[in-house]
Amino acid sequence: MWKISVQSPNExxxxxxxxxxxxxxxxxxxxYINILDVSAxxxxxxxxxxxxxxxxxxxxxxxxxxxxxxxxxxxxxxxxEHEDQVRIGSHLITVIHIITQSLTQKKTxxxxxxxxxxxxxxxxxxxxAVLLHEIGKQLNYIPDxxxxxxxxxxxxxxxxxxxxxxxxxxxxxxxxxxxxLTGSLTHKVMxxxxxxxxxxxxxxxxxxxxxxxxxxKSILIVPVLIEDEVVAIINATRKKxxxxxxxxxxxxxxxxxxxxxxxxxxxxxxEAELVHNASHDPLTGLPNRNMFVEHLNTLIxxxxxxxxxxxxSVLFIDIDNFKLVNDSLGHVVGDKLLLAISAHFQELFITxxxxxxxxxxxxxxxxxxxxxxxxxxxxxxxxxxxDLLLESLATPFHIENHDVFATASIGITHSSMSYILPDHVxxxxxxxxxxxxxxxxxxxxxxxxEMRRKLVNKMRMASGLRKALTHDELLLHFQPIxxxxxxxxxxxxxxxxxxxxxxxxxxxxxxxxxxxxTGLLNAIDFWAMEHACKQxxxxxxQFPNFPDLFVSVNLSSKQIRNPNLMDHIQxxxxxxxxxxxxxWLEITESASIKNSEATLDMLTSLRxxxxxxxxxxxxxxxxSLSYLPRFPIDSLKIDxxxxxxxxxxxxxxxxxxxxxxxxxxxxxxxxxxxxETAEQFEFLKERGxxxxxxxxxxxxxxxxxxxxxxxxxxxx
Numbered sequence: 170m171w172k173i174s175v176q177s178p179n180e181x182x183x184x185x186x187x188x189x190x191x192x193x194x195x196x197x198x199x200x201y202i203n204i205l206d207v208s209a210x211x212x213x214x215x216x217x218x219x220x221x222x223x224x225x226x227x228x229x230x231x232x233x234x235x236x237x238x239x240x241x242x243x244x245x246x247x248x249x250e251h252e253d254q255v256r257i258g259s260h261l262i263t264v265i266h267i268i269t270q271s272l273t274q275k276k277t278x279x280x281x282x283x284x285x286x287x288x289x290x291x292x293x294x295x296x297x298a299v300l301l302h303e304i305g306k307q308l309n310y311i312p313d314x315x316x317x318x319x320x321x322x323x324x325x326x327x328x329x330x331x332x333x334x335x336x337x338x339x340x341x342x343x344x345x346x347x348x349x350l351t352g353s354l355t356h357k358v359m360x361x362x363x364x365x366x367x368x369x370x371x372x373x374x375x376x377x378x379x380x381x382x383x384x385x386k387s388i389l390i391v392p393v394l395i396e397d398e399v400v401a402i403i404n405a406t407r408k409k410x411x412x413x414x415x416x417x418x419x420x421x422x423x424x425x426x427x428x429x430x431x432x433x434x435x436x437x438x439x440e441a442e443l444v445h446n447a448s449h450d451p452l453t454g455l456p457n458r459n460m461f462v463e464h465l466n467t468l469i470x471x472x473x474x475x476x477x478x479x480x481x482s483v484l485f486i487d488i489d490n491f492k493l494v495n496d497s498l499g500h501v502v503g504d505k506l507l508l509a510i511s512a513h514f515q516e517l518f519i520t521x522x523x524x525x526x527x528x529x530x531x532x533x534x535x536x537x538x539x540x541x542x543x544x545x546x547x548x549x550x551x552x553x554x555x556d557l558l559l560e561s562l563a564t565p566f567h568i569e570n571h572d573v574f575a576t577a578s579i580g581i582t583h584s585s586m587s588y589i590l591p592d593h594v595x596x597x598x599x600x601x602x603x604x605x606x607x608x609x610x611x612x613x614x615x616x617x618x619e620m621r622r623k624l625v626n627k628m629r630m631a632s633g634l635r636k637a638l639t640h641d642e643l644l645l646h647f648q649p650i651x652x653x654x655x656x657x658x659x660x661x662x663x664x665x666x667x668x669x670x671x672x673x674x675x676x677x678x679x680x681x682x683x684x685x686x687t688g689l690l691n692a693i694d695f696w697a698m699e700h701a702c703k704q705x706x707x708x709x710x711q712f713p714n715f716p717d718l719f720v721s722v723n724l725s726s727k728q729i730r731n732p733n734l735m736d737h738i739q740x741x742x743x744x745x746x747x748x749x750x751x752x753w754l755e756i757t758e759s760a761s762i763k764n765s766e767a768t769l770d771m772l773t774s775l776r777x778x779x780x781x782x783x784x785x786x787x788x789x790x791x792x793s794l795s796y797l798p799r800f801p802i803d804s805l806k807i808d809x810x811x812x813x814x815x816x817x818x819x820x821x822x823x824x825x826x827x828x829x830x831x832x833x834x835x836x837x838x839x840x841x842x843x844x845e846t847a848e849q850f851e852f853l854k855e856r857g858x859x860x861x862x863x864x865x866x867x868x869x870x871x872x873x874x875x876x877x878x879x880x881x882x883x884x885x
């Protein structure tokens with residue numbers, strides 16, 4: 170007669186008598202021996218009991234994971250003997266010949282059978298696979314690391330017959346009063362980074378008699394290592410009542426488990442790092458835009474659902490002239506400056522009187538930061554904070570033996586604008602920040618709807634200008650330049666106009682304010698120069714009695730910095746077939762002193778081609794007198810703001826006289842713009858001004874109307 174003892178991880182122990190004939194084993198309930206295990210096949214194996222010969226055989230039915238007898242996989246039918254062990258999945262089946270058992274068993278009852286079954290499981294040479302299969306399932310997906318480690322510890326406890334087992338991450342390890350014994354031993358294992366079994370506890374000196382020492386029979390401690398670093402401790406104990414100490418097979422098994430736990434912890438760390446990196450800036454460690462938006466969205470949703478929810482404000486901060494730091498001192502210094510600034514801001518926010526309102530600070534990339542505050546009752550609080558932030562930057566940052574000064578431009582917006590999307594909040598704070606930059610930097614601006622209206626108009630203008638270049642919407646108006654001595658026309662200034670189908674006639678100030686930020690300025694300026702030269706060529710052919718007629722156009726600072734400027738101008742002069750002496754280029758004071766050496770080289774090259782150069786808006790810039798003798802200019806153009814004060818303002822009269830005296834000393838011609846009255850005309854003429862233009866003579870008019878003006882040839 171035969172019976173089997175089935176040890177199940179889920180159901181404990183059960184005994185099943187075998188009937189003569191075939192006893193099917195498998196996962197489906199219709200089997201005589203039902204194995205509730207996903208690693209067992211539906212029809213896994215069968216036990217064949219021949220009652221006449223009292224022979225018991227087992228046969229594997231081509232199962233997925235195989236059938237093992239005494240630790241070895243069977244291929245054919247295998248004859249079983251008393252106390253053979255059969256493993257199917259994580260279930261262990263002990264074969265018991267009832268007569269043999271009655272002759273050899275000294276003790277009876279479930280406790281003795283349970284003990285024998287546990288010890289037999291340890292003897293199975295393939296029980297590593299059983300344990301590791303289960304552990305692999307536990308550690309495959311880890312929503313909570315400690316819960317997974319607790320499950321694995323419980324599995325180890327069952328498989329090695331421990332009375333207690335725990336797996337503690339090293340940061341959670343704590344030597345408390347209840348674990349004086351295991352705690353002191355664990356520290357030794359951590360230092361040695363080597364697994365150990367201790368069964369002779371009497372040889373371990375423990376002060377004042379540790380109560381746990383009297384009950385523990387054997388201790389097994391295994392470190393979990395990642396790159397030679399202890400990251401967790403597996404600790405198992407058996408009590409004295411168990412009587413059998415841990416052995417080397419137990420130790421090898423738990424070491425194998427420790428390798429799997431190490432891989433799981435390492436994977437969890439990598440996952441945590443990936444999650445952190447997805448929401449934080451890699452340089453400063455600050456939250457990034459994604460996390461900032463999440464926090465902001467929470468506050469917006471609260472206000473949507475409850476109008477009495479706390480108000481919030483966003484500060485959008487951009488470090489002024491940060492590119493100059495990178496270009497002059499290098500990116501290493503630039504990165505260290507960003508780190509210093511972010512640390513400085515954080516300390517300011519959490520130590521100032523506004524710390525109760527501070528929610529989150531994020532780096533958006535480059536030199537841009539955003540700060541979120543909520544709970545303040547008065548918006549003036551945030552204005553005071555912005556002032557405090559700007560003042561705090563007065564002290565330089567000492568980086569790499571450099572004292573680096575930093576200023577910031579800040580845009581502020583507030584929940585009173587009734588936002589419904591975080592992107593809209595950030596958009597408006599960004600707009601306000603750029604308004605602060607355009608207003609001179611190192612200041613803050615509070616957003617209002619007028620800012621966005623201006624920006625939208627500017628974008629529309631820029632978009633329309635792109636079409637204007639290809640749809641023949643740009644045109645030139647020409648204003649006559651008069652010789653003060655003869656009173657006749659000697660040239661024209663070409664003034665750009667845009668005949669927009671949507672807006673109407675657009676003037677240069679609006680055009681250049683839009684195109685300067687869209688990359689269109691060069692293209693527009695060269696268009697104006699090309700068409701002015703072509704028109705001058707036509708006039709020379711139509712009016713041979715004006716052989717020295719010239720045309721004057723503006724040369725922007727961007728054009729001067731264009732390395733291909735000379736080629737462009739030479740091509741325009743050549744194509745239009747004009748004498749280069751008849752092309753006058755006007756440059757502003759700011760353009761002449763910016764990047765002065767490169768500017769000087771370019772202007773010298775232009776002058777060598779006999780192209781005239783005129784310094785426009787003279788007297789409105791800064792420091793141009795120091796550059797004036799060095800630059801190869803032919804004339805000064807006095808700004809109309811000085812002309813308007815003629816007669817009424819004696820101080821401005823003296824300035825005009827000084828300018829004309831300076832020009833005469835340097836051998837430069839003087840052109841006065843904005844002449845509107847006979848009094849102004851006479852004043853300038855008496856003081857030796859050579860040329861003038863303004864409404865007193867004629868307003869800017871289309872080229873077609875210039876023809877009749879040249880035909881009439883008026884004399885002023």
